[in-house]
């Protein structure tokens with residue numbers, strides 16, 4: 001696909017359940033920076049269907065972050081392909097990739113910081129404004145999703161005025177507000193107490209049920225992993241059913 005087509009396509013196309021939303025073929029990542037090559041992902045294969053939620057577990061250093069970065073188009077594979085909603089990331093230039101990310105992918109990463117000068121509401125509305133939605137519409141949608149993650153009373157607070165768990169909930173709201181095709185999460189319930197984590201799980205349940213969104217969730221939380229449709233273990237550069 002060329003860049004124009006990628007830019008023109010709208011988010012979360014009408015994917016029927018069971019269609020493949022994410023596909024990795026022979027996905028390989030070799031780090032060549034040090035004195036010797038390190039093969040972190042070795043011809044990894046993965047298929048995730050629309051509406052499916054997959055937990056990825058694995059020991060420290062097994063390559064979970066590397067995998068998430070490749071799936072989100074934040075890093076490029078040494079070999080192989082990532083396809084999301086039928087579109088191959090490796091065929092896109094940087095501009096098309098940026099637009100594709102905004103339309104199709106929601107990120108909940110530890111390093112994906114909220115913007116400090118903006119309120120929770122403005123942070124969540126931002127991805128909608130970037131894609132050209134009107135301010136009032138964007139803010140209404142942001143307010144709605146913030147209330148679903150239990151943050152209705154904190155909309156006007158800036159990130160510095162929120163607890164770690166509250167910031168994490170705002171980050172989750174920001175990832176979900178665009179109705180993405182794929183949500184990538186890195187330890188999404190890491191800072192949250194059990195009740196709040198439970199609310200987030202319910203929110204993910206309802207989103208997955210009413211949309212074709214697929215989730216990849218990297219976690220050490222066995223409860224969170226067990227709640228997903230499948231648990232995959234990353235070991236020796238490959239994924240297998242846990």
Ligand SMILES: Nc1ncnc2c1ncn2[C@@H]1O[C@H](COP(=O)(O)OP(=O)(O)OP(=O)(O)O)[C@@H](O)[C@H]1O
Pocket residue numbers: 031032033034038040058059060061062063064065066067
């Ligand atoms: N830029 C890099 N250059 C060289 N090696 C790297 C680079 N980034 C990661 N690695 C190596 O790749 C391997 C996988 O790292 P990665 O961060 O993906 O693991 P992880 O499973 O996310 O670990 P953790 O659970 O500890 O966060 C590690 O051995 C790491 O040292």
